[in-house]
Amino acid sequence: MPEIHAPVLHRFTCELLDAVGTPPEPARIVADSLINANLAGHDSHGVLRLPAYLEGVRDSQVQPGAVATLVSESGATAIVDGAYGWGQPAMWLATHAAIGRAREHGLGAAVVHHCYHIGRVAPYVEAVADVGMIGQAMANAAPAVAPFGGRSRVMGTNPFAWAVPRAEGTPPVCLDVATAGIAEGKLRVARARGFPVPVGNIVDRDGRATTEPGDFYAGGALLAFGGHKGSGLSLLAQFIGRGLAGLDPSMYDGPRGINGPFILVIDIARFTDLETFRARAEAQCDAVTGSFPAEGVDAVLLPGQPELAMRAVREREGIPIPDTTWRELMNLAEKWNVSIAG
Amino acid sequence: MPEIHAPVLHRFTCELLDAVGTPPEPARIVADSLINANLAGHDSHGVLRLPAYLEGVRDSQVQPGAVATLVSESGATAIVDGAYGWGQPAMWLATHAAIGRAREHGLGAAVVHHCYHIGRVAPYVEAVADVGMIGQAMANAAPAVAPFGGRSRVMGTNPFAWAVPRAEGTPPVCLDVATAGIAEGKLRVARARGFPVPVGNIVDRDGRATTEPGDFYAGGALLAFGGHKGSGLSLLAQFIGRGLAGLDPSMYDGPRGINGPFILVIDIARFTDLETFRARAEAQCDAVTGSFPAEGVDAVLLPGQPELAMRAVREREGIPIPDTTWRELMNLAEKWNVSIAG
Numbered sequence: 314m315p316e317i318h319a320p321v322l323h324r325f326t327c328e329l330l331d332a333v334g335t336p337p338e339p340a341r342i343v344a345d346s347l348i349n350a351n352l353a354g355h356d357s358h359g360v361l362r363l364p365a366y367l368e369g370v371r372d373s374q375v376q377p378g379a380v381a382t383l384v385s386e387s388g389a390t391a392i393v394d395g396a397y398g399w400g401q402p403a404m405w406l407a408t409h410a411a412i413g414r415a416r417e418h419g420l421g422a423a424v425v426h427h428c429y430h431i432g433r434v435a436p437y438v439e440a441v442a443d444v445g446m447i448g449q450a451m452a453n454a455a456p457a458v459a460p461f462g463g464r465s466r467v468m469g470t471n472p473f474a475w476a477v478p479r480a481e482g483t484p485p486v487c488l489d490v491a492t493a494g495i496a497e498g499k500l501r502v503a504r505a506r507g508f509p510v511p512v513g514n515i516v517d518r519d520g521r522a523t524t525e526p527g528d529f530y531a532g533g534a535l536l537a538f539g540g541h542k543g544s545g546l547s548l549l550a551q552f553i554g555r556g557l558a559g560l561d562p563s564m565y566d567g568p569r570g571i572n573g574p575f576i577l578v579i580d581i582a583r584f585t586d587l588e589t590f591r592a593r594a595e596a597q598c599d600a601v602t603g604s605f606p607a608e609g610v611d612a613v614l615l616p617g618q619p620e621l622a623m624r625a626v627r628e629r630e631g632i633p634i635p636d637t638t639w640r641e642l643m644n645l646a647e648k649w650n651v652s653i654a655g
Numbered sequence: 656m657p658e659i660h661a662p663v664l665h666r667f668t669c670e671l672l673d674a675v676g677t678p679p680e681p682a683r684i685v686a687d688s689l690i691n692a693n694l695a696g697h698d699s700h701g702v703l704r705l706p707a708y709l710e711g712v713r714d715s716q717v718q719p720g721a722v723a724t725l726v727s728e729s730g731a732t733a734i735v736d737g738a739y740g741w742g743q744p745a746m747w748l749a750t751h752a753a754i755g756r757a758r759e760h761g762l763g764a765a766v767v768h769h770c771y772h773i774g775r776v777a778p779y780v781e782a783v784a785d786v787g788m789i790g791q792a793m794a795n796a797a798p799a800v801a802p803f804g805g806r807s808r809v810m811g812t813n814p815f816a817w818a819v820p821r822a823e824g825t826p827p828v829c830l831d832v833a834t835a836g837i838a839e840g841k842l843r844v845a846r847a848r849g850f851p852v853p854v855g856n857i858v859d860r861d862g863r864a865t866t867e868p869g870d871f872y873a874g875g876a877l878l879a880f881g882g883h884k885g886s887g888l889s890l891l892a893q894f895i896g897r898g899l900a901g902l903d904p905s906m907y908d909g910p911r912g913i914n915g916p917f918i919l920v921i922d923i924a925r926f927t928d929l930e931t932f933r934a935r936a937e938a939q940c941d942a943v944t945g946s947f948p949a950e951g952v953d954a955v956l957l958p959g960q961p962e963l964a965m966r967a968v969r970e971r972e973g974i975p976i977p978d979t980t981w982r983e984l985m986n987l988a989e990k991w992n993v994s995i996a997g
Contacts, residue, residue, distance in 0.1 A: 387761055387925045388731070388759070388760040388761035388762070389730070389731045389760045389762040389925075390761040390762060390922075390925040390926060392926065417730070418730040418731045418761075418762070419729055419730035419731045419732040419760075419764075420731040420732060420763070420764055421762070422761075422762055422921065447894075447895070449891075456942075459946065459949070460943045460946055461955075462949055462952045462954075462955045462956065463943070463946035463948055463949055463952070463955040464946070464947050464949045465946035465947045467942045467943055467946050473888075475887075475891050477891070477894045477898070486890075486894070488884075488887035488888075488890070488891070490884045490887065516949070520949060520950060538881045538882070538884045538885070539880045539884060539885050540880070540881070541832075541958070542830075542832045542880045542881060542885065543880070543881050543884065543885070545817075545830035545832065545958045546815075546830075546888070548828075548830070548939075548943070548957075548958065549791075549819070549830070551939055552789075552819045552828070552936055552939055553921075555935050555936075555939055556819070556923065556926075556927065556932045556935045556936055556939075557921075557923065557926040557927060557932070559927070561935065561938075577762075577919070579764065579895075579899075580732075581898065581899065583729045583730060583731075583732040584732060584734065584766060584898075584899040585899060585901070590898045590899070593897050593898045593903065594894055594897075594898055596897075596903075597890075597893055597894055597897055600798075600809045601802045601805070601809055601890070604801065604802055604805035604806070604809050605805060605806050605807045605862065606804060606805055606806070607801070607804055607805055607806045607858070607862055608862060610804045610805070612804075613802055613803075613805040614804060615890075616883070616887045616890065
């Protein structure tokens with residue numbers, strides 16, 4: 314399994330995106346998204362996606378030259394049109410619009426219409442926390458997950474993410490999870506590596522429990538995390554994405570990498586002094602990391618801490634690319650006459 | 656186990672609250688909260704709470720005559736001071752303030768400072784959905800739940816709730832759950848009935864898994880639902896409650912019935928036509944209830960549907976009160992010279 318340094322992988326990604334007609338700025342933003350996901354250890358949202366992204370261009374699911382625009386702002390709310398371009402630049406436009414709305418009104422929220430895949434959600438809400446506000450985001454996606462008690466694909470894997478600022482100079486606390494028990498991207502990783510997935514996450518096309526990732530792609534369904542509670546959180550993303558972002562999943566029986574995202578920004582300063590908030594957040598963090606570990610656990614971590622630790626390792630040592638993914642990337646490199654040499 | 660009709664139980668509750676110094680209007684609001692929880696089948700938040708509520712008065716944790724006030728409004732945000740009165744009237748004030756802010760700005764959010772127990776959360780977010788908006792609420796509470804990987808009490812059982820409007824005249828879809836695997840109120844019910852709780856929800860004071868509700872009260876901890884994902888959702892409520900609503904749980908080692916609540920209102924009409932949203936919500940509901948049931952399941956239900964079904968039964972047949980709870984209520988009746996006769 315080759316280990317590739319982030320800048321090399323980033324340049325390679327930009328060149329591939331350029332080869333299929335992406336202008337430099339959106340190419341950089343999409344590459345940031347993928348490489349940052351790899352650095353954080355979430356390979357499911359890293360360069361593993363490139364083959365599907367380029368197929369998306371080939372199949373006209375994404376228009377690599379399209380430019381997202383701010384359609385409207387009304388009070389604390391904003392609507393972005395992704396114009397079926399890359400999802401990441403559109404979601405950044407929505408994020409900045411929501412921050413701007415929150416500066417003015419105390420809260421801000423934005424949705425993206427006609428949105429391709431937004432990638433890993435953490436960076437958007439982390440950017441909100443970086444300006445001293447609380448970020449929360451969710452998105453619906455093509456049907457993949459059975460509702461609690463069911464076995465048909467009804468909901469997307471629907472990410473849910475939040476970030477809260479800590480002391481100045483400290484990275485925010487950030488949770489970014491799929492409301493499916495396992496993200497579909499994690500299934501892709503498992504399938505690419507030939508691994509089974511933990512029990513309780515997939516049913517096959519006949520509704521039987523299975524641990525074989527291929528059974529999902531053969532017409533099965535994922536299950537939501539946490540029983541009816543996780544299923545209910547996923548359903549909120551589904552109502553909001555479909556109702557407010559306009560992504561009707563029934564229109565997307567084929568392509569999976571499409572999102573209807575919503576981002577919310579809460580301006581802390583409207584509720585309390587920001588320094589007071591930061592101090593309370595630090596006390597809360599101390600309470601978590603200072604708690605007694607459960608049996609077999611070394612240390613209790615905050616959401617986002619495993620990702621920060623992984624980033625430090627991978628920035629130093631490079632990003633390991635599973636052989637299956639590597640072969641796919643080499644095929645793309647050959648097809649588009651792009652070199653990964655450093 | 657006696658079965659008492661809702662109006663009888665409501666009058667009894669009002670009279671008890673009156674006996675300890677609660678004016679008629681807040682008494683009615685608190686009684687609504689408890690009786691509605693019983694009707695919905697969530698006895699954990701019903702009249703089972705009355706002994707603890709009255710102990711709260713005796714111990715000066717709650718001031719039955721205190722009146723909540725709107726401290727400030729700033730853009731889309733509002734702050735309510737609960738003045739350590741009953742939590743339900745304070746939370747209703749916050750709910751209506753957030754709705755008002757959302758009408759003006761497209762989003763609204765409110766917190767309550769100095770707040771006693773707000774009761775079951777569903778009615779607040781349902782009231783938001785009833786005016787054609789999306790409601791979302793969460794609250795922190797006294798430490799009871801270990802963070803993922805830990806075994807000390809750090810987070811509250813922290814409720815999370817949302818409601819989304821359906822077609823005009825149809826009750827909203829509403830999820831209202833504890834982010835603990837089991838609500839502390841549900842533990843009280845299990846203890847009152849002498850039942851164990853399902854595996855994976857409690858550790859005893861030494862961090863060992865247990866199903867005995869008493870082990871929690873002897874210094875153990877609850878676990879969050881859904882592993883690190885549910886723990887992460889709970890932690891968001893903890894940061895927001897502590898940071899924005901000002902409830903520092905470390906101050907509340909004793910009393911458990913205290914909340915730091917946050918409610919968010921999204922005005923759908925700023926994003927899309929409300930009728931369009933309702934139609935999309937109905938299509939989404941159809942997709943859920945029309946999905947193939949899992950093995951052993953009769954029908955796939957939406958969040959809130961079990962509660963509506965239970966309400967129909969209990970409005971007709973009365974609310975069953977477990978014998979332990981009944982004895983406690985009879986003791987209160989005798990102590991405060993209040994009769995439950997219809």
